[in-house]
Amino acid sequence: MATSRCRAATRILCVNIVLRYIGLYPVKTARLSRIQFLAAVLVLTASMLPVACGRGRGRVVDVVYISAPQAFLRDRVAPVYNKVGTVKNAERVEVLDRDRRFFKVRTASGLEGWVEQRYTITQQTYDRLQKLAQDNQDDPVQAAGTTRNDTNIHLEPERDSEHLYQLNQGAKVNILKRSTTEKQPGTAPLNSQGKKEAPKPAMEDWWLVRDAQNRTGWVLARMVDIDVPLDIAQYAEGQRIQAFFPLDEVQDGDKKVAEYLVVLSEPKDGMPFDYNQVRVFTWNVRRHRYETAYRERGLEGFFPVTVTRENFDKEGNLPVFILKAQDAAGNLVDRKYKLNTPMVRRVLAPGEVLERKPSARKTKRG
Numbered sequence: 001m002a003t004s005r006c007r008a009a010t011r012i013l014c015v016n017i018v019l020r021y022i023g024l025y026p027v028k029t030a031r032l033s034r035i036q037f038l039a040a041v042l043v044l045t046a047s048m049l050p051v052a053c054g055r056g057r058g059r060v061v062d063v064v065y066i067s068a069p070q071a072f073l074r075d076r077v078a079p080v081y082n083k084v085g086t087v088k089n090a091e092r093v094e095v096l097d098r099d100r101r102f103f104k105v106r107t108a109s110g111l112e113g114w115v116e117q118r119y120t121i122t123q124q125t126y127d128r129l130q131k132l133a134q135d136n137q138d139d140p141v142q143a144a145g146t147t148r149n150d151t152n153i154h155l156e157p158e159r160d161s162e163h164l165y166q167l168n169q170g171a172k173v174n175i176l177k178r179s180t181t182e183k184q185p186g187t188a189p190l191n192s193q194g195k196k197e198a199p200k201p202a203m204e205d206w207w208l209v210r211d212a213q214n215r216t217g218w219v220l221a222r223m224v225d226i227d228v229p230l231d232i233a234q235y236a237e238g239q240r241i242q243a244f245f246p247l248d249e250v251q252d253g254d255k256k257v258a259e260y261l262v263v264l265s266e267p268k269d270g271m272p273f274d275y276n277q278v279r280v281f282t283w284n285v286r287r288h289r290y291e292t293a294y295r296e297r298g299l300e301g302f303f304p305v306t307v308t309r310e311n312f313d314k315e316g317n318l319p320v321f322i323l324k325a326q327d328a329a330g331n332l333v334d335r336k337y338k339l340n341t342p343m344v345r346r347v348l349a350p351g352e353v354l355e356r357k358p359s360a361r362k363t364k365r366g
Contacts, residue, residue, distance in 0.1 A: 153209070
């Protein structure tokens with residue numbers, strides 16, 4: 001505001017000088033020299049240039065990226081303004097100037113305008129998102145999923161963490177990892193003595209996901225539906241399916257049918273493990289339906305789950321899956337299993353002793 005008043009005062013002074021020189025100023029004054037006249041004209045011209053020319057003069061002071069799905073560019077920072085263009089999600093723009101809550105930016109096409117700072121992230125945050133994608137580019141996929149609504153991809157598994165990309169409703173993603181964090185704490189309740197008690201923190205689960213464009217970040221787990229085949233999902237028995245993996249295929253008439261490993265947990269966030277139940281579904285070619293070939297409860301399992309194949313001499317080349325679970329001492333160990341349809345068996349490492357016999361059974365239905 002002070003800059004505007006100063007510019008206006010300079011303009012008035014220069015106009016007066018020019019009017020005096022050409023003899024139109026109403027007050028009789030001494031004639032000015034030609035040099036004074038030219039100087040006044042130059043100052044007057046400079047004072048009438050747009051504000052942006054006097055502030056930064058197009059010099060790039062920073063680089064930011066647009067974090068909103070779309071944002072308008074304004075011609076000025078004022079309650080009343082004109083829209084001069086739009087910028088889109090993840091677009092890189094150069095910062096030319098700052099004014100309170102706004103950046104004056106220039107796009108790659110040369111378009112300039114003012115945008116709210118809250119719609120941008122810094123180069124540093126952008127670089128951290130790129131590193132997150134690079135660090136997890138070789139992580140095995142644990143499940144495929146579909147977003148329920150438009151949702152942001154965060155740098156960290158927290159609601160107030162920085163975000164850049166936004167996934168549209170119905171977007172397909174690959175799930176890589178799980179994390180659980182505390183929600184914003186609420187107001188502590190009062191006990192019988194009228195004193196505040198420490199509330200039990202509310203927890204929520206997050207998925208580390210990668211989309212079709214290899215954009216990687218954290219999203220709220222409840223915003224993603226895991227794409228479990230319906231023939232398998234119907235046997236969840238009220239539990240939450242955390243991941244699923246095709247193990248093998250069997251021929252049933254003129255079609256091939258997949259057999260699956262599924263890991264589950266109780267239907268609530270904040271569990272101290274990724275899953276605690278395992279089921280293997282095989283296909284009964286005589287009855288043309290899925291059956292539970294193996295079930296195990298009570299383990300504390302963590303991602304990633306690994307699925308491969310291995311040669312077992314007379315049994316042949318069989319599907320194998322490896323779970324990471326805590327042992328009695330709290331150490332994370334690998335547990336290997338083989339599927340020789342319809343039987344699932346533990347594969348013990350040299351010197352390993354089976355601590356307890358898992359519940360392995362085949363039922364008539366899933």
